[in-house]
Amino acid sequence: MILQNRKARIPLRANFVTGDYQANNASFTSVMSMKEIAISGPGGVSAALSGALYIAPAGQPRIIPGFGFLREPAATNMVSMRNAAPVSTAGWTLLNSRPSGASAALVDDTDSLRFARTPDGSEYIFKALLDSGDMNGNVVEFYNPSTTTDFAIPFFSAGAGAQVASSVYAKCITGACYLTVTGGGGSTPDYFGGQWARIGRVHTATTTGGQGRLVVRAGGRVRVILAQVETDVITSPIITLGQPAGRGDDFLEVRGRNLFDRPHTIVVEAEIAAQNNIERTFMQLGNATGKVMTVARTTDHALTGTQWNSAKRPCVPRLYGPGKVRIAHRISTRGHTVAAAGLAAHAPFLEPPAQLDRLAVGARLDGSLPMSGWIRSIEILDEISDDDLEALVANDNDAFLGETRRYVSPTGDDSNDGRTPQTAWKTLAKAADGSQFWPGTHFFLERGGSWSETLRPGNRCTYRAYGNGAAPKVGTGQLFALDENSASDFRVMGLHLTGATQRGVNAYGGYGIMLVDCEVSGNGSRTDNNSIGIAIRGNTRKAESVLVSVPSGVQVQSYAITEAVLTGIVRIECTTGGTGSATRWRVRRPDGTLLAGTASGGVAFDQNGIAFTLTGTASVGDVIEIRNKPFSEIPLPTSALAEDVWIERCNVHDNIGKAAGDAIYIEGIGGIIAVIGCNIPPPEGVQADCIQIGRASALYVRRPAHAIVRNNRVAAYTGGGKGAIVVRSETCLIEGNHVRGHNFCIAVMASGIIRWNYCENADLYNYSWGIGPGEDNDVMDQQIYGNTIVGCRRGVSISGNGNSTMTLDGRVPRQQYRSRIAVNDNDIRDADAAIFVDRATSGRIQFNRASNVTTLIDRRTQALPPGETELRINYNIAA
Numbered sequence: 001m002i003l004q005n006r007k008a009r010i011p012l013r014a015n016f017v018t019g020d021y022q023a024n025n026a027s028f029t030s031v032m033s034m035k036e037i038a039i040s041g042p043g044g045v046s047a048a049l050s051g052a053l054y055i056a057p058a059g060q061p062r063i064i065p066g067f068g069f070l071r072e073p074a075a076t077n078m079v080s081m082r083n084a085a086p087v088s089t090a091g092w093t094l095l096n097s098r099p100s101g102a103s104a105a106l107v108d109d110t111d112s113l114r115f116a117r118t119p120d121g122s123e124y125i126f127k128a129l130l131d132s133g134d135m136n137g138n139v140v141e142f143y144n145p146s147t148t149t150d151f152a153i154p155f156f157s158a159g160a161g162a163q164v165a166s167s168v169y170a171k172c173i174t175g176a177c178y179l180t181v182t183g184g185g186g187s188t189p190d191y192f193g194g195q196w197a198r199i200g201r202v203h204t205a206t207t208t209g210g211q212g213r214l215v216v217r218a219g220g221r222v223r224v225i226l227a228q229v230e231t232d233v234i235t236s237p238i239i240t241l242g243q244p245a246g247r248g249d250d251f252l253e254v255r256g257r258n259l260f261d262r263p264h265t266i267v268v269e270a271e272i273a274a275q276n277n278i279e280r281t282f283m284q285l286g287n288a289t290g291k292v293m294t295v296a297r298t299t300d301h302a303l304t305g306t307q308w309n310s311a312k313r314p315c316v317p318r319l320y321g322p323g324k325v326r327i328a329h330r331i332s333t334r335g336h337t338v339a340a341a342g343l344a345a346h347a348p349f350l351e352p353p354a355q356l357d358r359l360a361v362g363a364r365l366d367g368s369l370p371m372s373g374w375i376r377s378i379e380i381l382d383e384i385s386d387d388d389l390e391a392l393v394a395n396d397n398d399a400f401l402g403e404t405r406r407y408v409s410p411t412g413d414d415s416n417d418g419r420t421p422q423t424a425w426k427t428l429a430k431a432a433d434g435s436q437f438w439p440g441t442h443f444f445l446e447r448g449g450s451w452s453e454t455l456r457p458g459n460r461c462t463y464r465a466y467g468n469g470a471a472p473k474v475g476t477g478q479l480f481a482l483d484e485n486s487a488s489d490f491r492v493m494g495l496h497l498t499g500a501t502q503r504g505v506n507a508y509g510g511y512g513i514m515l516v517d518c519e520v521s522g523n524g525s526r527t528d529n530n531s532i533g534i535a536i537r538g539n540t541r542k543a544e545s546v547l548v549s550v551p552s553g554v555q556v557q558s559y560a561i562t563e564a565v566l567t568g569i570v571r572i573e574c575t576t577g578g579t580g581s582a583t584r585w586r587v588r589r590p591d592g593t594l595l596a597g598t599a600s601g602g603v604a605f606d607q608n609g610i611a612f613t614l615t616g617t618a619s620v621g622d623v624i625e626i627r628n629k630p631f632s633e634i635p636l637p638t639s640a641l642a643e644d645v646w647i648e649r650c651n652v653h654d655n656i657g658k659a660a661g662d663a664i665y666i667e668g669i670g671g672i673i674a675v676i677g678c679n680i681p682p683p684e685g686v687q688a689d690c691i692q693i694g695r696a697s698a699l700y701v702r703r704p705a706h707a708i709v710r711n712n713r714v715a716a717y718t719g720g721g722k723g724a725i726v727v728r729s730e731t732c733l734i735e736g737n738h739v740r741g742h743n744f745c746i747a748v749m750a751s752g753i754i755r756w757n758y759c760e761n762a763d764l765y766n767y768s769w770g771i772g773p774g775e776d777n778d779v780m781d782q783q784i785y786g787n788t789i790v791g792c793r794r795g796v797s798i799s800g801n802g803n804s805t806m807t808l809d810g811r812v813p814r815q816q817y818r819s820r821i822a823v824n825d826n827d828i829r830d831a832d833a834a835i836f837v838d839r840a841t842s843g844r845i846q847f848n849r850a851s852n853v854t855t856l857i858d859r860r861t862q863a864l865p866p867g868e869t870e871l872r873i874n875y876n877i878a879a
Helices: 110-114 127-132 386-392
Strands: 012-015 020-023 026-028 037-040 044-047 053-056 068-071 075-077 103-108 138-143 151-158 163-174 177-181 197-204 210-216 221-231 245-247 251-255 264-272 280-286 292-297 302-307 315-317 323-332 335-340 343-347 358-361 373-382 405-408 442-446 462-466 480-483 491-493 496-498 503-508 513-516 519-521 532-537 545-549 554-561 568-576 584-588 605-607 610-618 623-628 643-648 651-653 664-667 670-676 691-696 705-710 713-715 725-729 731-735 738-740 744-748 751-755 758-760 769-772 782-785 788-790 794-798 818-824 827-837 841-846 849-859 871-874
Touching (some): 053 127, 110 127, 138 151, 151 221, 163 210, 264 280, 264 386, 292 323, 302 335, 315 335, 323 386, 343 386, 519 532, 554 623, 568 610, 584 610, 670 691, 691 705, 705 725, 725 731, 744 751, 758 769, 769 827, 794 849
Parallel strands (some): 405 442, 462 491, 503 532, 519 651, 643 670, 670 705, 713 738, 731 751, 751 782, 769 794, 794 827, 818 841, 841 871
Antiparallel strands (some): 012 373, 037 251, 044 053, 068 373, 075 245, 138 221, 163 197, 163 221, 177 210, 251 358, 264 323, 280 292, 280 358, 302 315, 545 623, 554 610, 568 584
8 A cells, every 4th residue: 555645625716827827726728718717708809918918709708828807897998080090181180280281090000019119128019900900000290380289189077077088109200299188187207219119198177078189299290099098996998999899797706615715815916007096906705605705905995804794904004006915815714814925914803705606706606806917826835924915925026115014223213205215214102103104014124123112013014023032022112012003903912021110012992902022021010000011901890780769868978889780670778877986787689699798878889799888867768769770771881892912832921910910811701712722921910900891791792702722821819819810701612722730730710611721729718720710600501621620629629709690691589500511521630629529510510530639529519500401420530
C-alpha cells in the first residue's frame, strides 16, 4: 500500500489572464465549462488596458488573455452619429460664431488607423475593428485656422444636473483639443498628441444644463473617431449607426454551497477604471433568502465590508483608481475581514449568514452598483491567518493611495504628511486629529519609540508597530495609556501600554474594540481605587424604584434600592412615633422578611441594598412604601451601550491597584467578548481578578454577551480574597486555560461550556473551588467536562453566594437554582470534596475521576429546581 499526502483543497480558482481554471481539485480548459461559474456578457467592443480594441462575439463574455474578464456596467452611447464608420460629419454641429474659415470634413484615414499603436507600441488599436468591418477608415477632421480663437463643436446636450461621461479618440495633426461641457465644471487636459489616443471625462452639468463640446485650440487640425457619451462612467466604445445604441451588462457569479459552507477566503484581483463618486461593488456573497455580505468601494472612497442587517463596516481607505487592486474577504465563524493594499480591517464579532451559496463578482447579486474594469482572477481559499492575509493582498502597484497609512516616530515632525516612515508625524496628538486621516486608517508607531501621551483612537482605525526594536511604549505619566476617545471598531496591535497612573486601557461606551499582541504593564497606583490594567465598560440597565405612599407629615429626603433587592414593595414601618430623630423605623423586604437594624429619623439608612433618609413627624403604624421595579419595566440607557471586545495574545502584568486592580475588567458589554491566549500573572489589588466579565446578560444589556475565554495562562493575586476568572454573561465557552487560583479558579454565572482547563491551588477558604457558579444568579445549561482540577478545597462546586435571591428573570424569590448542569469526565485531585452541591440542582454528574479527596460527592440538598426531575449521579470513581 502506498500512502500519499492529501492534496491541498482548491475550492476554486479562475485566472482569466492565464486561462487557469480549477474547482474542487479538477481542472478545466475553459471557464464556460465550469459548473461552479455562471458567466456571460454582451459581446462587442472591449478596450484593453493597453489601449487596444478587441471584438467579442455577441452574447459572449469579453475575456482577453493577458487582461482578464471585462466587467463593465450596462451602458448606452447617446450620440446620434455613425461613430465608427462615418459617411458624413452628421452629429457634429458647427456654431455660427465659429472662427472664420473653421471647418469640419470627412476624410479617409484608413492607413493611419490601421497602423495606430498603443502607447507602449505593443498592439494595434483599431486593427480588430477594421478587420471586422465595423470601422470604414473614415474620420472627421476639424480645422481651426484662427491664431487667437478656439473652435467649439457641440455634439451632445447635458440635462440639468446630469452626470455625463464623454470620450473620443483624437489625433492632432497640428495644435491641441479638449472636451468640456458649457456652464462650468472644467474640461479634459489639452491633448497635443500626433498619435491616436482616447480622451474623456465625467462631468456633472449645472442646474441649467449644458452643451458638450469638442474644442479645437487656435491653429489646430484635429481628427476624431468613436465619439461616445454615457452616464456615470466611461466604458469601452459602443458602436452606433446613426442612433444611440446600448450594451448589456456583464455577469459573473460563482455558485455552490460547498464553496462557502466552511471558513474561507475570497481573493479578487482586478484592474479598475476610475470609480468616480458612486458606490462600486467588488463582490457580494449571499444566500437564497437574500442575506448578503458585500465588499465595495463606497462613496467615501473606502474599501468597505458590510453585512446584512448590521451597522459594522470594516474598511481600508481610500480607493480611487484607475489601477490594479487585490482584494480579499475572509469569512469565518468569528466574523469577517476585508483586506487590500497589505492591510486588513476586521469585524470579528459578526456571525455570517447561514447557507451562503452564491458570489457575484464585480456587482451585487441583483446586478446593481457594478464596478468598471477587468477581473483578472478569482480564488477561494481556506481560512488564512491575519499575517498571511495581509501578505496576500500586498501589491507595490496598488491603486490605493497613501491615505491607508500614517506613521508616527519620536524623530518625526507634525508638520510632515505622515504618509511614509521618512515623513512621519511626531506626536500621538497629531494622530488623534480626525481631520488628518480617514476612518479605517492604519497608524504605525516606530518600534523603540516612547510617547508620554494617551493614545486616543479614531473610528475603525488600527494602531500597530513598524521598524525594529522593542514595542512602542505609550502612556507614561498619563491617567490612561489608551482612552477610547468615543471611537469604536478600532484595533490596537503590538503596542506596550505602560506607565499610566490609573489604567492601561480605559474604554467606556465603545464597541468593536480589539487588543492584539499588546503588553499592558506598570499601570495603576496603590492609592487609587479605580486602578485597573484593562477596563472596558458600557452602560447597563440599573435598578429603579418608585415611591408609592408616604404618610402626611413625613418627608422622604432620598431613597434608593439596588438590584439585589427583590421585585415588589419595600415597607418602612414606624415603630416609635415623634418628630425628627426621635422616630424609629423598621424595614421589611418584599418577601416580608425584616432587615436587622433600625432606622431613625434624620439619619441615612443603608443596608442590604435599601437606602433612604426620612424627616418630619410620624406615628406608630405609619408605613412608607417603595416599589422596586422588575427589570422588564426598566428601560435601557440611551447611550454608551457598548458591545464586542476582542483581547488576544496580550501580556498583562505588574499593574497595581488599591482596591480592584483587575488585570482585565469587562463590564456591561454585550455581543462577543473574547479573551484568548493572554498571559496574566497575579494582578495586585485586594479585590483583583485576572479576568472579570460582568453584567453582560439579558438582565443588563441590549445585546447579551457571549463570552469566549480560551487558552489563557492566569494566576490569582494571593494578597487579597478573590480568584482568577469570573464570567457573568448570557452564554460562554471557557476552554484550555491554565489557572492558578486563590479563593477560586473559575466562577461562571452563564450557560455554556467549561472544558479542558487546568485549575490549581484554590484553597484560601474551606469553600474555595476550582470550577463552578459562585454567586447569586440562577444558572442553567452548564457543561463542565474534561478539566483537570488540582489542590482546590472543592473541585467542582455547584454552590452560590450567601442567601441572596437575585435571579435572571426579574428578582423574584428563588433559591439560586442550578438547572441542567452536566459535570463529567473531569480529573480532580487533592481536594476536600471532588464535587460539592448545596443548591437545588438538576442534570448529571458522571464519569469523573478523583484521587486523594476526602469526599467524592458532597451533596447537601436533595432539592431540584421547579419542573426538573433528576440529578443523576453515577459512574464517578475515587482512587
